[in-house]
Amino acid sequence: MSVIDRIDGLRKLAAADADGDASAHHAMLRELRLLQVAVETPIETTSRLNFQILQNICLRVAVEKGFLQSVVAADGKVVLASDLARRTNVDVLLISKAPSSAQKMMVHAYPLPAVRVMRVLISIGVVSEADENTYAANAVTRHQVTSGAIGALKHHFDLDMKMGGDLVAYMRRRPDDTIYQFAGEPEGCQTLFDFSHGHPTIFGLLSSDTDKGREQKQSFDDYMASKRPPASMQQWFDIYPAASRLSNAGPADSETALIVDVGGGPGQELIQLKAKCPELPGRFVLQDLPITLDRIGNLPAGIEKMPYDFFTPQPIKHARVYFMRDIMHNWSDVKCSQILGNIAAAMDKSYSTLLIDQYVLPAVGADLRAAEMDILMWLHTSGLQRTASMWEQLLSGVGLRVVKIWDGQTGMESVIEVEKL
Ligand SMILES: C[S@@+](CC[C@H](N)C(=O)[O-])C[C@H]1O[C@@H](n2cnc3c(N)ncnc32)[C@H](O)[C@@H]1O
Numbered sequence: 380m381s382v383i384d385r386i387d388g389l390r391k392l393a394a395a396d397a398d399g400d401a402s403a404h405h406a407m408l409r410e411l412r413l414l415q416v417a418v419e420t421p422i423e424t425t426s427r428l429n430f431q432i433l434q435n436i437c438l439r440v441a442v443e444k445g446f447l448q449s450v451v452a453a454d455g456k457v458v459l460a461s462d463l464a465r466r467t468n469v470d471v472l473l474i475s476k477a478p479s480s481a482q483k484m485m486v487h488a489y490p491l492p493a494v495r496v497m498r499v500l501i502s503i504g505v506v507s508e509a510d511e512n513t514y515a516a517n518a519v520t521r522h523q524v525t526s527g528a529i530g531a532l533k534h535h536f537d538l539d540m541k542m543g544g545d546l547v548a549y550m551r552r553r554p555d556d557t558i559y560q561f562a563g564e565p566e567g568c569q570t571l572f573d574f575s576h577g578h579p580t581i582f583g584l585l586s587s588d589t590d591k592g593r594e595q596k597q598s599f600d601d602y603m604a605s606k607r608p609p610a611s612m613q614q615w616f617d618i619y620p621a622a623s624r625l626s627n628a629g630p631a632d633s634e635t636a637l638i639v640d641v642g643g644g645p646g647q648e649l650i651q652l653k654a655k656c657p658e659l660p661g662r663f664v665l666q667d668l669p670i671t672l673d674r675i676g677n678l679p680a681g682i683e684k685m686p687y688d689f690f691t692p693q694p695i696k697h698a699r700v701y702f703m704r705d706i707m708h709n710w711s712d713v714k715c716s717q718i719l720g721n722i723a724a725a726m727d728k729s730y731s732t733l734l735i736d737q738y739v740l741p742a743v744g745a746d747l748r749a750a751e752m753d754i755l756m757w758l759h760t761s762g763l764q765r766t767a768s769m770w771e772q773l774l775s776g777v778g779l780r781v782v783k784i785w786d787g788q789t790g791m792e793s794v795i796e797v798e799k800l
Pocket residue numbers: 582603604641642643644645666667668671687688689690703704705706709
């Protein structure tokens with residue numbers, strides 16, 4: 380397809396997007412990527428891929444040193460590079476806390492690290508250039524300094540860059556040069572995560588009582604709580620019509636749970652559901668490991684915390700809904716079967732539903748984001764994203780059946796509705 384044809388296609392998608400077609404946004408992003416490759420020569424494409432790591436490095440420096448936070452804190456005013464360097468104490472050789480006049484003069488002669496880093500970030504749209512060595516916040520800058528986006532950056536950069544750096548040595552280790560996908564399968568195998576971070580999966584790191592473990596746990600929780608911000612993105616309870624499906628399927632008695640969020644993290648899904656549908660009857664139960672629940676403050680009235688390890692029998696029997704978001708992709712089929720088996724044993728055949736909020740990969744034409752998430756799951760958790768047929772096979776193995784896959788926006792997770800056989 381020619382560049383002009385791709386631009387015409389994009390024009391049509393932009394018009395559909397403006398007309399409110401919810402699927403057009405992701406289609407546009409996909410077409411944009413293909414348009415870029417169509418415009419580039421092959422060497423420009425491979426060179427861009429080689430250089431993209433430098434963008435991540437600049438972003439990590441800018442957040443660690445507080446450059447972007449300072450620009451956002453200026454609250455609409457522009458920020459000079461020299462102010463930025465002084466405020467964030469970068470490049471002490473050129474700008475110390477009390478620079479000499481000679482040092483001040485050198486500011487313009489030699490670019491500061493701040494200037495060099497910001498130059499890259501300006502060119503990729505993370506911050507705006509108001510004038511020479513002068514910066515202004517834009518929407519991306521303001522988002523990047525939120526706790527969720529900083530958590531995401533630390534989660535991905537700090538862990539993945541190290542694994543990237545260790546990857547070749549891992550693949551060439553002797554005598555065993557196998558790339559393992561699943562921790563402990565086979566027993567004693569070493570994952571790349573273990574090779575780099577000293578734990579078979581990220582969960583060992585997140586529960587370790589070390590500075591790195593604590594920082595990563597906080598980053599992970601902030602990141603998870605910020606995914607799918609309610610105002611801008613479709614939520615699972617919009618994709619699956621929770622309000623209508625659950626409102627007149629009230630609990631059999633006051634002790635019965637309406638919904639149990641298994642491995643629910645900080646509880647944002649139950650909080651949002653409760654806020655959107657306060658009339659839904661029955662108990663809302665948030666289950667997770669104590670290490671996660673202990674970090675959470677008070678939950679809104681009507682949502683209870685329950686420490687629970689999902690590899691043990693499910694203590695809440697016959698709930699109307701067992702819900703799991705972003706859990707199954709963390710585990711191999713062997714481990715998922717154990718988790719699902721515990722839920723299946725607790726489900727009432729005619730009353731309970733299991734809802735799994737997770738990617739369902741298409742057999743062809745997978746969205747880039749979903750395909751990348753699959754790789755991320757291999758690296759971090761010894762898990763994977765699954766196709767519809769992989770889901771069906773996994774669930775049928777523990778006496779469950781897919782009733783319907785509720786698809787959301789393209790490139791986002793689906794809600795898999797499951798019943799007990
Ligand atoms: C990827 S997070 C998803 C959190 C939440 N469902 C969400 O969508 O934000 C995985 C969650 O599984 C929890 N988890 C890991 N192992 C667990 C276990 N054995 N039992 C219960 N929860 C566990 C973690 O503490 C974490 O909160």
